Amino acid sequence: MSLLEIEDLRIEFPGEEGQLVAVKGVDLAVEQGEVLGLVGESGSGKSLTCRAVMQMVPEPGAISAGAIRFDGEDVLSLGKSKLRDFRAHSVGMIYQNPFGSLNPTMRVGAQIAETLKVNRGMKRDAAKKEALALLERVGIEDPEHRMRAYPHELSGGMCQRVMIAIATASSPRLMLADEPTTALDVTTQAQILKLLARMRAEEGMAMLLVSHDFGVIAQACDRVAVMYGGHIVETGPVETIYHEPEHPYTRALLNSVPELDSAGNVQRRAALAGHPPELADVIPGCVFAPRCAHAKPECEAVSMKLQELRGDHATACPVRPFAGAGADGGSKAERIEA
Amino acid sequence: MLTYLVKRLMISIVVLLGIAVASFLIIHLVPGDPAKIQLGIHATPEAVERLHHQWGLDRSWPAQFWLYLGNIVTFNFGQSTAFSSGVSELIGNRIGPTAVLLVYGILIALVIGVPLAIVAALRQGGVVDNAIRILTTFTFAMPPFWLGLMLALLLGFELKWFPVSGYESGISGILRTCTVPALTIGLGLLVIIVRNLRANLVTVLHSEYIEAARARGYSELRVVGKHAMRNSVIGVITILASIFGFMVGLLVLIENVFQIPGAGTLLVQAVAKRDYQLVQTLVFLSGAVVVVVGFLTDVAYAWLDPRIRLQGRG
Amino acid sequence: MSATPADIAAPLPRPRRRSALAFVKAWPTSVKVGAGIVGVLTLAAIFAPLIAPYGPNAIDPFALLQSPSSQHLFGTDDTGRDVFSRTLYGLRLDIVLCLLVTYVPLPFAVLVGAIAGYFGGWIDQVVSRLADIMISFPFIILVMAIVAIVGPGVEGFLIGVPIAAWALYARLARAEMLVVREQPYMMATTALGYSKTRAILKHGLPNVLRPCLVYSTIDLIGNLILLAGLSYLGFGVQPPTAELGSIIAGGQGYLLTAWWIATLPGLVLVLFGVGIGLIGEGFSDRGLERGGR
Numbered sequence: 022m023s024l025l026e027i028e029d030l031r032i033e034f035p036g037e038e039g040q041l042v043a044v045k046g047v048d049l050a051v052e053q054g055e056v057l058g059l060v061g062e063s064g065s066g067k068s069l070t071c072r073a074v075m076q077m078v079p080e081p082g083a084i085s086a087g088a089i090r091f092d093g094e095d096v097l098s099l100g101k102s103k104l105r106d107f108r109a110h111s112v113g114m115i116y117q118n119p120f121g122s123l124n125p126t127m128r129v130g131a132q133i134a135e136t137l138k139v140n141r142g143m144k145r146d147a148a149k150k151e152a153l154a155l156l157e158r159v160g161i162e163d164p165e166h167r168m169r170a171y172p173h174e175l176s177g178g179m180c181q182r183v184m185i186a187i188a189t190a191s192s193p194r195l196m197l198a199d200e201p202t203t204a205l206d207v208t209t210q211a212q213i214l215k216l217l218a219r220m221r222a223e224e225g226m227a228m229l230l231v232s233h234d235f236g237v238i239a240q241a242c243d244r245v246a247v248m249y250g251g252h253i254v255e256t257g258p259v260e261t262i263y264h265e266p267e268h269p270y271t272r273a274l275l276n277s278v279p280e281l282d283s284a285g286n287v288q289r290r291a292a293l294a295g296h297p298p299e300l301a302d303v304i305p306g307c308v309f310a311p312r313c314a315h316a317k318p319e320c321e322a323v324s325m326k327l328q329e330l331r332g333d334h335a336t337a338c339p340v341r342p343f344a345g346a347g348a349d350g351g352s353k354a355e356r357i358e359a
Numbered sequence: 360m361l362t363y364l365v366k367r368l369m370i371s372i373v374v375l376l377g378i379a380v381a382s383f384l385i386i387h388l389v390p391g392d393p394a395k396i397q398l399g400i401h402a403t404p405e406a407v408e409r410l411h412h413q414w415g416l417d418r419s420w421p422a423q424f425w426l427y428l429g430n431i432v433t434f435n436f437g438q439s440t441a442f443s444s445g446v447s448e449l450i451g452n453r454i455g456p457t458a459v460l461l462v463y464g465i466l467i468a469l470v471i472g473v474p475l476a477i478v479a480a481l482r483q484g485g486v487v488d489n490a491i492r493i494l495t496t497f498t499f500a501m502p503p504f505w506l507g508l509m510l511a512l513l514l515g516f517e518l519k520w521f522p523v524s525g526y527e528s529g530i531s532g533i534l535r536t537c538t539v540p541a542l543t544i545g546l547g548l549l550v551i552i553v554r555n556l557r558a559n560l561v562t563v564l565h566s567e568y569i570e571a572a573r574a575r576g577y578s579e580l581r582v583v584g585k586h587a588m589r590n591s592v593i594g595v596i597t598i599l600a601s602i603f604g605f606m607v608g609l610l611v612l613i614e615n616v617f618q619i620p621g622a623g624t625l626l627v628q629a630v631a632k633r634d635y636q637l638v639q640t641l642v643f644l645s646g647a648v649v650v651v652v653g654f655l656t657d658v659a660y661a662w663l664d665p666r667i668r669l670q671g672r673g
Numbered sequence: 674m675s676a677t678p679a680d681i682a683a684p685l686p687r688p689r690r691r692s693a694l695a696f697v698k699a700w701p702t703s704v705k706v707g708a709g710i711v712g713v714l715t716l717a718a719i720f721a722p723l724i725a726p727y728g729p730n731a732i733d734p735f736a737l738l739q740s741p742s743s744q745h746l747f748g749t750d751d752t753g754r755d756v757f758s759r760t761l762y763g764l765r766l767d768i769v770l771c772l773l774v775t776y777v778p779l780p781f782a783v784l785v786g787a788i789a790g791y792f793g794g795w796i797d798q799v800v801s802r803l804a805d806i807m808i809s810f811p812f813i814i815l816v817m818a819i820v821a822i823v824g825p826g827v828e829g830f831l832i833g834v835p836i837a838a839w840a841l842y843a844r845l846a847r848a849e850m851l852v853v854r855e856q857p858y859m860m861a862t863t864a865l866g867y868s869k870t871r872a873i874l875k876h877g878l879p880n881v882l883r884p885c886l887v888y889s890t891i892d893l894i895g896n897l898i899l900l901a902g903l904s905y906l907g908f909g910v911q912p913p914t915a916e917l918g919s920i921i922a923g924g925q926g927y928l929l930t931a932w933w934i935a936t937l938p939g940l941v942l943v944l945f946g947v948g949i950g951l952i953g954e955g956f957s958d959r960g961l962e963r964g965g966r
Contacts, residue, residue: 075574109576121567126589136575187575370805377806382818389822496954500946502898504905505921505939508928512936516929523928608813612902616925626814627906630821642818646810653809 022093023050024227025074025195030087032069032078034300041300043082044069045251048327051195056221056228058242058259060235060274062297066251071199071231075108091195109140113188113226117200119180123172129183130156130168136190155186160216178209182216189220196221196228202237214241235275239263244333247271250298250308252325257334267336267343270309307338315342363661371654375647382643383427386414386635393635397440413438414636431643441634450622450640456526456537457610457621463537464544464606464613465599471545472552473595477583479553480560491553499550503609507543507616514539524618540617547609551602552595559594563587593660600656604649700955707951714945718765725758729915738931748933750923759915760938764945766916770827771896775889778835779842786843787881790850791873800843807840813899820908830900830909838892842885849881856880890953894946901942917942 032044044066051057059067072078074089076096089096091111099107116122124132133152137143143151149168156164159182172180181201188196198217202210218241221228232238238245239259246256247268255268266272295312298304304311306321313320317340327335386393394410395402410416414437415423430436436446475495479488498506515523521539526532563569564587572586599606614623622641629637700708717724726746727733733753741748747756789800807815815837820829853859854877862872901918903909910916912923917938924934 077570077574105576105578107576108574112574114571114574116567116571118567122571124568124572124586124589126593127586139577139581140575184571370802373802374805374809377802378809381806381810385818385822492954496947496950497943500894500943500950502901502905502918502921502939502942504902504918505935505942508921508925508935509939512928512932604809604811606811608811611811611813611817612906615906626817627908630817630908631825633821635821638818638821642810642814645814646806649809649811 024053024055024092025049025051025229026088026090027070027074028088028090030070030073030089031085032066032073032082033085034082036301038301040085042085043251043300044073045325046087047248047251047253049246049253049256051227051229053194054221054225054227055244056230056242058238058245059229059231059248060233060238060245061248062233062274064297064300065248067231067233067248068199070248071197071229074195074197074229075112075114076104110191111193112195112197113191113193114197114199115181115184115188115201117203119177119184119204120172122184123180125172128169128171129175129180130170133183133187133190136187140191151190152186155190156183159183159186159189159220160212161186176209177205178213181205181209181213185213185216185220189224189226192224192226194226196226198228198230200232201230203232203234210237211240217241235263235277247274250304252308252337253327254309254325254338255336256327257330258332261332261334265334267330267334267341268309268338269313269315269340269342271336272343273312309338315340364658367654367657371650374650378643378646378650379428379431380424382639382646383424385639385642386416387420389635393633397633397635410440436640437636439629439634439637441629441632441637446637446640449625449637450644453620453622453625455528455621456619457614457623459533460537460540460544460614460619460621461606461610463533463541464548464609467541467545468548468552469595472549473556475549476553476556476560477588479557480564481583483561491557495550495553498546501546503543503547504612504616506546507540507613510539510543511617514542524616526617526619526621536617536619540613540619543613543616544606544609547613548602548606551598551605555598556591556595559591560587563590596656596659600652603652604645607645607649702955703951704955707948707953707955710944710948711952714764714941714948715768717761718768721758721761721765725755725761727755727758729759729762730754730913731758738927738934740931741933741937747937748931750920750931750934751927756920756934756937759920760917760941762915763917763920763938764941766910766914767897767900767942768945770830770900770910771893774831774834774900775838775893775896778839779885779889782835782839782842783846783878783882783885785839786846787850787873787877789843790847790881791854791869791877797847800847804840804844807837808844810837812837812895813902816899816903817906817908820903825908825911827910830903834896834899838896841892842888845885845888846881849884850877853877853880887953887956890949890956894949897942897946 027047027049030044030047030049031042033040033042035041047066047070049057049059049070059070061067069078069082073084074091074096076084076099078084084097087097091107096104096107123129127135130149130152133155134143134145134148137148137151138145141148153164153168156167161167161179161182167175167179172183175183196217201217202213205213214237217228217230220226228241230238230241242259244257245259245262246253247262247270248254249270255262255266255271262271263275266275298308298311307313307316307323307325310316310320310323320340323337323339325337327337328339329335389396392407394407394414394416398406398410415426418426434447436450438444439446439449442449475491479491482488511523514520522536523539525536527536560583564583569582569587572582577586610621611623611626613619614621615627618624622644626638626641628634629641697705697708731754733749733755736745736749736753738751739745739749739753745755745757747760750756750759785800789797810818816829816833819833819836820826823829823832859872859876862876867876900909901916901921904916904918905922907919907922910919912919920938921935924931924936924938927934
């Protein structure tokens, strides 16, 4: 049994002309101790899916169908106090903006201690000591001094470390990380990813890492799910997805990652033409078809259900224009065609 | 923080000087001879002369202003002609009830206003929110003196819970005589507290750190009552300070409705009896107290909000 | 004339000038309700001489302290005057005085603030500090001080309010001008070589004016309550002239025996205030958040 199972999740927003569907039947599973990357452009529904696990879909949006199970227990039917308990102990969450997710009027030490007091029932002094230890553990130098700092006195990287300390304070079994490194510079980004990897190894927790950046996903994840227009379009082990992407969208996304060529110059390959679909757009069949270079007439009748290929690899594209070809081979072939 | 406060202090002193000038001008802008107006048409020239000397009107304007400033600093505000006693003493005796009424009124405004604002913010756009909006629109449109009369009619005459006017000291006396006036003041302040706090809370409740606090499994009570309010308290203090002048004005009206022997009734008597010395002093003090409260708020604000406190340190 | 379906479907591309009806239809509900209340009360006030069943000072010694009836809608006072008629005349006087005192000084105050905001420097310093000083005085106390100078009566109100109120508008206009000054279209006026007068008057002022006008609706109620309050204290409109505050003051002594004298004119004042409040709120949700004074 997987640690987290999401089944046919739908998230809708009320629109002027009927409901707008932002997440359209997502299936997802996170195993014990695994890091699953959820990658896609902004507006693909990846953050919403992540928030849905906490039942924190921003209003007026709401989960309209589907099931979310944590350790076999239905999360969506949890009562108020059970839900709080679930948020407090089972799952930790960190966000894109580390400044914004800390209370600007409280010292960071007090914010960590608060979690320990409220969620772990610690006494004041014990909580203070533990907070200090946690700060040290997430790699903040001079923690006695930093305890007394306010968020705006710390750098973005340090704030994110504090957030990680808070999120892991009650040893959750799952960490939800919503673009945790997007707001940080590249060096700090690498440090935070390393810290997350270490915390995960030490705590043995699983992680759902949401990002638009394939580079981040490739560094940190075991498995990847690619999301587009409210659907998961491809999922598989990170190696497989990176080297043998099946879905044309995955391939296009990979092509937009800058790489160093043999001469050491940054090469940015062809970016994807067109725009991701708007919420109000209703596209029959495959949602990617309008932007797809390999679209065929029958794509309008595609169900968007994932089809198992081999092992753990599944794609929602029945056309499979690159079947068997590696990532590089495919794009080389494309270039020759062009 | 120090540079910030020093700057605020300098501005406050400049404004205080301006207030002194403005109040100084009162006695000089009276058309005709203020001494004659005060003493009436049957005044003897000697009496007029005496009053001129007492007010310093026989000196040059700069000399008079210098004298006036000196008097302000030493709290020597001269003699009241209408009450035949010292102005400082007179005001000192009357300030107690005014302060009691002010504090009591603010307390009632907060006790009613803060929960309403929280409910409205949590149910933004809902029926309750709209009901609160309409209620505050009504309290806003009510002339405070009329509201006071209506409350006196209802709680005093009809229900006989409270006396209709007068003042008694001591806790039980204050509760008996000041509750209805303070309720009037509280309702007068209600709209400002509820609207501002609600808007502030709505912004804060949508912020990321509130979501992050919820994601930690904290109770709504903790999320709203501690995390959101912590930020909004600063807003409430700012609002209360910014309307301090309005509150003082409110006091003048309400004291007169309920015949409370405070500084407000004193001012009305002074204006009615054309006791210029007393009017001048009360006008100066009312302006000065607003400036001082404003400055103290800046200090409190700097102390409460770490972002300001640390400004100027780096 | 009957409309065919084609007629109804046709006017899709809206003409620039919309009909007055369409303009009204686009208002938020609260504005419609508010405008309705204010409209009815204003009409009643304008046509007070036609509507009022009695003169404002007509004494009837045989109808003292009569409770409300079909003859005397709001009852009568201690000298047998019809409270309803007095209320209409009082409202009329209040509205006229408050409109005068709110809108006559407004353009000057806004101009002063706009100039301070546009030029900055010492002009700004002087205007801002002067405004600080005026705003420090509790409004009603400042007006009372002026009453102490000029003597009780309407003059104190008419002189005192502009002296105190200009500072609020100047401050608001200054703050808006600071923003407007940095807008591309204002920068462009310099680039185009327009004179500063033209830049401020033609391009800056209209943009600065709007928030001031929204605020003025709240200010109008403030002045209405202030005038009534001053008259209640005996420093505003002097009896026997009918004015809402002085009618209420006159009724205070009869609260127990003739509640209607103080209550009903006050209710009319509240209704008028609510009407204006609804209009102001509809046009700006944040209107009242700026606080009173």
